[in-house]
Amino acid sequence: MLPWILLDTAQIPGGGALRLKRRGTEFSIMLGDNELMNSRLGGSEAALAELSAARIENRPAQKILIGGLGMGFTLRAALAAFESSATIEVAELVPAVINWARGPMAEIFAGSLDDRRTKIHAGDVLRLIQSRRAAYDAILLDVDNGPDGLTRAANDELYQGAGLLAARTALKPGGLLAVWSAGQDAAFAARLRKAGFAVDEQRVRAKGVKGSKHVIWLATRPNK
Numbered sequence: 001m002l003p004w005i006l007l008d009t010a011q012i013p014g015g016g017a018l019r020l021k022r023r024g025t026e027f028s029i030m031l032g033d034n035e036l037m038n039s040r041l042g043g044s045e046a047a048l049a050e051l052s053a054a055r056i057e058n059r060p061a062q063k064i065l066i067g068g069l070g071m072g073f074t075l076r077a078a079l080a081a082f083e084s085s086a087t088i089e090v091a092e093l094v095p096a097v098i099n100w101a102r103g104p105m106a107e108i109f110a111g112s113l114d115d116r117r118t119k120i121h122a123g124d125v126l127r128l129i130q131s132r133r134a135a136y137d138a139i140l141l142d143v144d145n146g147p148d149g150l151t152r153a154a155n156d157e158l159y160q161g162a163g164l165l166a167a168r169t170a171l172k173p174g175g176l177l178a179v180w181s182a183g184q185d186a187a188f189a190a191r192l193r194k195a196g197f198a199v200d201e202q203r204v205r206a207k208g209v210k211g212s213k214h215v216i217w218l219a220t221r222p223n224k
Contacts, residue, residue, distance in 0.1 A: 004028070007104050010096030013124075020100050027071065027105055029097075039108055042073030044214035045142055045180060047204040049074045052138045052178045053081035055218060062086040065136045065170075067125035067158075068143040069097050072109045074180075078140070079115055088117050091125035093143070098122060126158050132170040139167055139177050146181035146215075147188035159188060164195035168221050177219040184215050192219045 007020045012031075019030040027039040037045075049066075056062065062082055066074055069092035078088050092098055098120060101109045112118060121128060125143060147159035157163045159179075167177050177197060179188075184201075192199045197219035206212050 008096065008100065010094050012094055018094060018097070020104065022104065027108065029071070037070050037073075039071055039105075041206045042071065044204045044206050044216065045070065045073035046077035047202075048140050048142060048178055048180045048216055049077035050081050051202060051204075051216060051218060052140055052176055053078070055176050055220070056137050056174075057083075059137050059174075060085070062137045063135060064088045065125070065128070065139045066090045067139070067141040068092065069101060069120070070142060071105065072101060072112055074140060074142055075118065076110065076112045079112055079117060082117075084117075086117055087119060088115075089119045089121060089128075091121045091123060091128050093122075093124055095122050126163060126166070129163075129170045130166045134170070134172050136171055137175050139171060139175075140180075141178070142180040146183060147179060147185050159191070161191060161195060164191060164197070168195055168197065171221045173221060174223045175221045177217075177221070179217045179219070181215040181217070189217060192217060197221060 002024045004021045004023045007022050010018045012018060016031060021028045021030060029036045064078060064082060064086055066078065066088065069090050075090055082088065101113055113120060129139065141158065171177065189199055189201060200218045202216045202218060203213045204216055206214055
């Protein structure tokens with residue numbers, strides 16, 4: 001078996017470091033001993049975009065915010081699933097991840113960063129959410145392995161009451177907050193409901209019909 005080769009290391013604002021590794025045509029992004037993502041396992045991240053697109057179809061000139069660029073699974077699926085008139089904004093906290101997408105991982109990104117609908121924002125998705133009011137038809141979050149700040153403690157705020165209320169404010173009436181997680185979290189689902197969202201929890205496979213199951217919360221803001 002081919003060995004893993006370390007390609008680059010990137011510091012996360014607020015502490016910690018990401019490592020980009022390659023083995024043949026396979027890529028992995030690691031945080032310590034945790035593999036955050038692997039280029040062979042992106043089914044559930046793609047489903048984050050596909051399920052969201054199905055929930056908000058027929059809304060004109062859709063405006064979408066994706067939190068976390070990662071390996072581009074969600075972005076590529078969003079470009080395929082949302083309407084051609086949509087704008088898809090991607091917020092990525094770690095600038096090196098954007099550089100990796102244009103450099104060593106350019107082949108798997110398949111030109112998605114250069115699509116006219118794609119807008120890349122180098123910065124904290126929470127700060128972007130907090131600065132917007134009724135701006136987005138959907139906010140898709142995949143910045144941690146679940147609704148807690150794995151990559152950095154400051155991300156906890158995204159999943160607590162104030163962060164969820166900020167997301168609701170940033171959504172248009174009837175808009176959707178979709179959150180990816182490696183596993184279930186009943187307390188987070190309860191916080192979504194407390195923040196005023198109607199919540200649907202979906203289980204999806206990481207790869208085909210055999211991969212491990214991940215969770216996607218589809219939380220809809222009321223129309224009022």
